[in-house]
Amino acid sequence: MDTEHLIRTLAADQDWRSRPAGAWLTVGLICAGALSSMIFMMTLRVRPDFMAATHNPFFDLKFAVTLSLAIPAIVVGLRLARPAAPLGWRGWLLVLPVVLLAGGVAVDLSMPQRLSWGARLVGSNSRVCLVAIPALSLPVLAAALVGLRHGAPTRPALAGAVAGLLSAGLAATLYASHCPDDSPLFVATWYTLATALVTAAGALAGARLLRF
Amino acid sequence: MIAIRLRNNVREGANGYVGTQLSGRDSEWTDLMRSADAGDTIAYHRLLKAVTPVMRAATRRGLARAGQPVDQAEDIVQEILLAVHLKRHTWDNTAPFAPWLFAIARNKLIDALRRRGRRVFVNIDDFAEVLPGDPVEDTVPPGEVASHLESLPPRQRDVLQSIAVESASIKETASKLSMSEGAVRVALHRGLASLASRLRGT
Structure with missing residues (x-):
C-alpha cells in the first residue's frame, strides 16, 4: 500500500474520536479501587479501634503520606501519556510524600516513647504489610496501565513506574486503615519497601505494555 | 550499550530537525490540526500530506545516522502516520503541533531501529547472496x-x-x-x- 493511499484511509477514519487517557484512567481506577476495597474488606478489614486511632496524629499521617503519593502520581502519569508535554512543576509533587514522611520520622525520633526506635521500626505487622500492599495494588496497577495505554507514553518504563507508584499509594491507603503500626519509622521502612516492589513491577510491565 | 547509543543518536537527530526546519511550518500545521480536531476532514488530509515529506526526510536521516539503509524509510513513515492518527487525541490543541509530532516520530523511529537492528543481525546470511548484486533503489516500496x-x-x-x-x-x-x-x-x-x-x- 503506498503512503498516498494510507493517508487517504486515515483521513476517511478522521471522525473516529478516541476518549482521552484521563477518562479511561478515571473509570479504571474507580472499578479497580472498588475491587481492591472488596478484597480488603473480605480479608484484612479496618482495624477495630479505627475511630479512636484517628485521634493519633501518626495514624492520620499514614493517610496523608499515601494519598500525597497516589494523587500526584495520577497527575504525573497522565502528563507522561502526552508526547512532548513537559512535566514542569508536576514532578516536584512526588517529593511531597517524602517530605511528609521525613517530618513524621523526625518528630517520632524526637519524642520520648514507650518502645525503642528499633522496635517501632520493626513493628508487629511488617510481613502482612509487604504482602498486602502489593496484592491490593495489583488490580489498580492493571487498571492504571490500561488507562495509560490509551495515551501515548513515549517513556513507557517511566510511565509504568509512575503507574506503580499510584497503585501502591492507593493500596497503601486501604492497608493503612488495617495496619496496627502507626510509627512513621514503620511506614518509612515497610510501606516504602512495598511501594518500591510495586513500582519496579510497574516499570517492567510498562516497558512491555505501554509501547505504542 | 549499542541500543542506548542508538537512542541518543536518534534523539539528537530529531531534535536538531525541530530546531532548524520547523519554526515556519509549525503554526500552519497547528492550525490545520486544530481544524481537523473540529471535524474538518480536508484539513486533516492536508496536514497528513504536509507532514509526510518531513517525516520521510527525518526518518532517512535517522536511518543513516544509525548506519541502516535509508531506502527502508517508507515503512517507518507509514508506521509514524498510523501512530499520529491513532494517538492524535493525546495532542493538547493549545500547544504547537510540531513538538508532539516529532515526539511520536522519534518514538516510532527508535522502535523500528531496535526491531530492524535485531532482524538485520539475525538474517544477514539470508540476504548475503541477494544484496550485493542488486542495484539499490532510492526507496524500497513499503511492504x-x-x-x-x-x-x-x-x-x-x-x-x-x-x-x-x-x-x-x-x-x-x-x-x-x-x-x-x-x-x-x-x-x-x-x-x-x-x-x-x-x-x-x-
Missing part, C-alpha cells in the same frame, strides 16, 4: 502494511482493502460488502488499530 493486511480478521481486511487499496469511499464500501456505513467505520478503525499493533509486533 509491511500490505503484508500485515493479509493477516487481519476478514471483515477488517475487506474494508481496508476496499478503502485503502481500491480507493472506494465508505459509502461505496458499505454497499459493496453489504454492511451498514457505521459497521464499515468501526471495521476501518479497528483494522487500522490492529495494523498498528501488528507493525509494532505486540
Whole structure:
C-alpha cells in the first residue's frame, strides 16, 4: 500500500474520536479501587479501634503520606501519556510524600516513647504489610496501565513506574486503615519497601505494555 | 550499550530537525490540526500530506545516522502516520503541533531501529547472496502494511482493502460488502488499530 493511499484511509477514519487517557484512567481506577476495597474488606478489614486511632496524629499521617503519593502520581502519569508535554512543576509533587514522611520520622525520633526506635521500626505487622500492599495494588496497577495505554507514553518504563507508584499509594491507603503500626519509622521502612516492589513491577510491565 | 547509543543518536537527530526546519511550518500545521480536531476532514488530509515529506526526510536521516539503509524509510513513515492518527487525541490543541509530532516520530523511529537492528543481525546470511548484486533503489516500496493486511480478521481486511487499496469511499464500501456505513467505520478503525499493533509486533 503506498503512503498516498494510507493517508487517504486515515483521513476517511478522521471522525473516529478516541476518549482521552484521563477518562479511561478515571473509570479504571474507580472499578479497580472498588475491587481492591472488596478484597480488603473480605480479608484484612479496618482495624477495630479505627475511630479512636484517628485521634493519633501518626495514624492520620499514614493517610496523608499515601494519598500525597497516589494523587500526584495520577497527575504525573497522565502528563507522561502526552508526547512532548513537559512535566514542569508536576514532578516536584512526588517529593511531597517524602517530605511528609521525613517530618513524621523526625518528630517520632524526637519524642520520648514507650518502645525503642528499633522496635517501632520493626513493628508487629511488617510481613502482612509487604504482602498486602502489593496484592491490593495489583488490580489498580492493571487498571492504571490500561488507562495509560490509551495515551501515548513515549517513556513507557517511566510511565509504568509512575503507574506503580499510584497503585501502591492507593493500596497503601486501604492497608493503612488495617495496619496496627502507626510509627512513621514503620511506614518509612515497610510501606516504602512495598511501594518500591510495586513500582519496579510497574516499570517492567510498562516497558512491555505501554509501547505504542 | 549499542541500543542506548542508538537512542541518543536518534534523539539528537530529531531534535536538531525541530530546531532548524520547523519554526515556519509549525503554526500552519497547528492550525490545520486544530481544524481537523473540529471535524474538518480536508484539513486533516492536508496536514497528513504536509507532514509526510518531513517525516520521510527525518526518518532517512535517522536511518543513516544509525548506519541502516535509508531506502527502508517508507515503512517507518507509514508506521509514524498510523501512530499520529491513532494517538492524535493525546495532542493538547493549545500547544504547537510540531513538538508532539516529532515526539511520536522519534518514538516510532527508535522502535523500528531496535526491531530492524535485531532482524538485520539475525538474517544477514539470508540476504548475503541477494544484496550485493542488486542495484539499490532510492526507496524500497513499503511492504509491511500490505503484508500485515493479509493477516487481519476478514471483515477488517475487506474494508481496508476496499478503502485503502481500491480507493472506494465508505459509502461505496458499505454497499459493496453489504454492511451498514457505521459497521464499515468501526471495521476501518479497528483494522487500522490492529495494523498498528501488528507493525509494532505486540
